[in-house]
Amino acid sequence: MLIIVVGVNHRTAPVEIREKLSFSESSIKESLAQLNSFPGIDGCVILSTCNRTEIYAATVELDDGINAIWKFLSDRSGVDIFEIKNYTYSHALYDTIRHLFRVAAGLDSMILGETQILGQVKNAYELALKYGATNRVINTLFQQALAVGKKVRSETGIDKHAVSISYTAVELAKQNLGNLDGRSVLIIGAGKMSELTAKHLVANGVSGVIVSNRSHERAAVLAKQFNGRAITFDELYKYMEIADIVISCTAASHYVVKLDKFQKVMDKRTSKKIFLIDIAVPRDIDPEIAKLPGVTLYDVDDLQNVVDSNLDERKKAALAAEDIIETNLSEFMKWLSTQFVVPTIVALRNRADEIRKQELQKALNRLGELSEHDKKIINTLANAIVNQLLHDPITQLKSYAATPQGHLYTEILQNLFNLDVEGERPKNKPSSSKFYEEMLAAAANDSSK
Incomplete structure (x- = not known):
């Protein structure tokens, strides 16, 4: 069973492409069912955010799985499949697992270490699970990815350092004023930066929002978002007397808040502590x-x-996060290897046992009357030959199971002995040429060492 991902993100495609390939939550159920109807797909999860759309899937054949996802995305979005291929990336096995772990840890986000993505991964998985779109491999993969994401945050503190202007302002306000619950903010100017900073402040407990702008109408619109009130520019200094935080971001070419008038404000304030954020240029x-x-x-x-x-x-924390990811990647691959190696070994032993029984019976029929002692010796000999012949292949397969070439050796064994293993690709079906050639080359390199 191969794990693959096909995706598009803020680095690989412009917003006009990303929005065509995005999924609303209401469309997920139908989309998952459609994806799983493709012969190359055996379990999937759709992760769709403002900056990425990724489809994770389990497949028995690499090219079939990736081509199925490309076709699905093209059919659904109306984007030509050649354009889909140009804008998307695809990974298999190790690279898929590492990619998902990095996504969950916030290492692949536009803002390094951002926290929202972990919840988005969790929601995507839970929806797929709810709608019966996953299988055991996909379930274990996403459960492990969520655990890795939590571990990275708890052990490295990668999300403890604000890296956006608006959120940094909030963190500094908390450091300066302590708990922001019940605090009030006066917003001067109704631009996007002021709005974003105000959103972060309200999310952190600020309850009183006052907005002033040259255009009173725009001030009223912004104030309404936060159940606040709009005031005129003439009332600025009056409301500074009660505000705990002042955010200013206007297009003025001169100082809006002047020293002499603000000195009078401070003389009248009952609380002498005030936090000012000037995001404007000029100030x-x-x-x-x-x-x-x-x-x-x-x-x-x-x-x-x-x-x-x-x-x-955050960059320092990201280095520690990569170590956590690699450790967990190795552990997951050990588990995954057993999912395709053990059934193959069982099938090989069963096949060998069938042959042993058939040939043993033929030999006994030809030999005629034999004593029980002689039959026991012949049977023991047949068992010993089979066990000796299988010992090295099985031992070697187990040793390769936890390596990137494990799936290759399993496929080769299945082909050589014509094994029909449940959950694996259909018997005698050629493997993906590109993947197979790459894995053969890797195996050749290993054997030459």
Whole structure:
């Protein structure tokens, strides 16, 4: 049984292609059933996020499985299959497992170490399981991937360092003000960056949102998102007297928040501690304000410096994460190897036993009357010959089972002895030429060492 993945992500395809290949949650059930109807597919999971669409599948034949997924994606999206091939990537066996482990750990994300992807992998697997689209190999693979993703986060802390401007601002606010529950924020300007930062703040407990913008209508629209209130520019300093956090990001060419007026604000505040975030370029907030007691002010360069420092920390954590992935990859491959090696060994022993019985009976028939002692000796001889002949092939197959060439040697054994193994490719069906040639070359290299 081979594990494969065919996918497209933010590195391999533009958004206009990714959106055509994406799946809504409501379409997953039908899509999984359609995928599993292809002869080359025996269990699958569809992972679809804003930055990636990936189809993981178990297949008995590499080319059949990958071609089935390409055709499925083309038929469903209307994108020409040659274009699908140009924009997608595909992996098999080791590379598929390593890829999924890295995805679950956040190492393949646009933002290194991001946490949302682990939940998305979990949801994709649970949907496939719910709709009966998986098999034992796929189930074990995704369960292991989820465990790896959790382990990477708990042991490396890769997600503990904010690496976006908006989220870094929130983390710094938490460091400066402590718990954000019940805190209030004043947003100056109604642009996307202010909106994103406000979303992160609200998600972390901020409950009072006040929005001011040159266009009062735009301020009202943004305030409505957070059940807040819109105020005019003339009321800015009045509401600064009660706000715990101020976010400013306007297109003004001059300071919007001036030193002399803000000094009066601080004189009136009951709480002398206030956190200011100036994301605008040119800056909105007079930098001299940072010198006032109780004021913490970060501009966009300050935030970027923190982001860069945190990204360095995430890169260090990613190195440790790769070690965790490789260890778990080896453990999973040991398990997977038994799934195709043991049935093949059983089939080989059964085949040998059938031949032994047939030939032994022929010999006994020709020999005529024999004593029980003689029959026992002949039977023991036949058993010994069979066991001796099978010993080395079985021992070698077990040793290769946990290597990338394990599946190759299993296929060769099945072909040489004409074995019909349940769950494997149909007897006498040629193996995938490309994969087979690659594996033969790898095997040749091994044998020459």
